[in-house]
Amino acid sequence: SYVLTQAPSVSAAPGQTATITCGGANIGGKSVHWYRQRPGQAPVLVMYYDGDRPSGIPERISGSNSGNTATLTITRVEAVDEADYYCQVWDTDNNRVLFGGGTKLTVL
Amino acid sequence: VQLVESGGGLAQPGRSLRLSCTASGFTFDDHVMHWVRQGPRMGLEWVSSASWNGEFLDYADSVKGRFTVSRDNAKDSLFLQMNSLRPEDTALYYCVRGRSTSLRDFLDFWGQGTLVTVSS
Numbered sequence: 001s002y003v004l005t006q007a008p009s010v011s012a013a014p015g016q017t018a019t020i021t022c023g024g025a026n027i028g029g030k031s032v033h034w035y036r037q038r039p040g041q042a043p044v045l046v047m048y049y050d051g052d053r054p055s056g057i058p059e060r061i062s063g064s065n066s067g068n069t070a071t072l073t074i075t076r077v078e079a080v081d082e083a084d085y086y087c088q089v090w091d092t093d094n095n096r097v098l099f100g101g102g103t104k105l106t107v108l
Numbered sequence: 109v110q111l112v113e114s115g116g117g118l119a120q121p122g123r124s125l126r127l128s129c130t131a132s133g134f135t136f137d138d139h140v141m142h143w144v145r146q147g148p149r150m151g152l153e154w155v156s157s158a159s160w161n162g163e164f165l166d167y168a169d170s171v172k173g174r175f176t177v178s179r180d181n182a183k184d185s186l187f188l189q190m191n192s193l194r195p196e197d198t199a200l201y202y203c204v205r206g207r208s209t210s211l212r213d214f215l216d217f218w219g220q221g222t223l224v225t226v227s228s
Contacts, residue, residue, distance in 0.1 A: 096166060100151075
C-alpha cells in the first residue's frame with residue numbers, strides 16, 4: 001500500500017528557512033496537501049494542490065512537488081510556525097485519504 | 109464555518125459510543141464529510157468518509173465492521189456509531205469537511221474534536 005514518509009522533526013532559528021519533506025513513490029504524480037497543527041489546536045489547512053495557499057496563510061509558506069518528494073518551505077521562520085505539519089494525498093490504490101506521519105517543527 | 113463534535117467520553121472495551129458533528133455556516137450537502145482521529149501523542153489517522161448524499165461510505169481497515177458513518181443533511185449533521193470499542197480506539201475524533209463533493213479533494217476545515225477514551 002502507498003506510504004507517505006515524513007521526518008519526525010526539523011528545527012530552524014527565527015528568520016531562517018525550514019524545509020519539511022514528504023516522501024512517496026512518484027508523489028509528483030499526486031496532489032499533496034499540508035496541514036499545520038499547533039499545540040493543543042485542531043489541524044489547519046496551509047497548502048493544497050501542491051502549492052496553493054488558502055486565504056490567511058502568509059506568502060512565506062510555499063509548497064512544491066516533484067519526483068518522489070513533496071516539500072513545504074517556510075521562509076523567515078517565526079515562533080508561531082512551531083507546530084506539527086502533516087502531508088496528505090488521496091491514496092488511489094485504496095481510494096481513501098492518507099496522511100504522512102507528521103513533522104514537528106521546532107523554532108530554536 | 110463551524111463544526112461542533114459531541115458524544116465522546118469514557119467507554120469500556122466492547123461497548124459503544126455515538127459521535128455527532130453539527131455543521132453551520134455552509135451548505136452541508138455541498139461537501140464530503142470525514143472523521144479523522146488522533147491517538148495520544150500520535151499522528152492523524154483517517155477513519156471514515158461519507159459522500160455528500162450519504163450513499164457512499166468508506167472506512168479505514170482498523171474500524172471496518174465496527175464503526176458506521178452516517179449523515180442527515182436535513183439537520184446538517186454527521187454521525188459515527190462506534191461499536192465493539194477497543195483500547196486502541198482511544199483518540200481525539202475530528203469532524204472534517206471535504207472541500208467539495210469529491211472524495212479525492214482536500215480537507216479544508218476541521219472541528220475541535222471530541223475525546224474518546226476506551227478503558228476498563
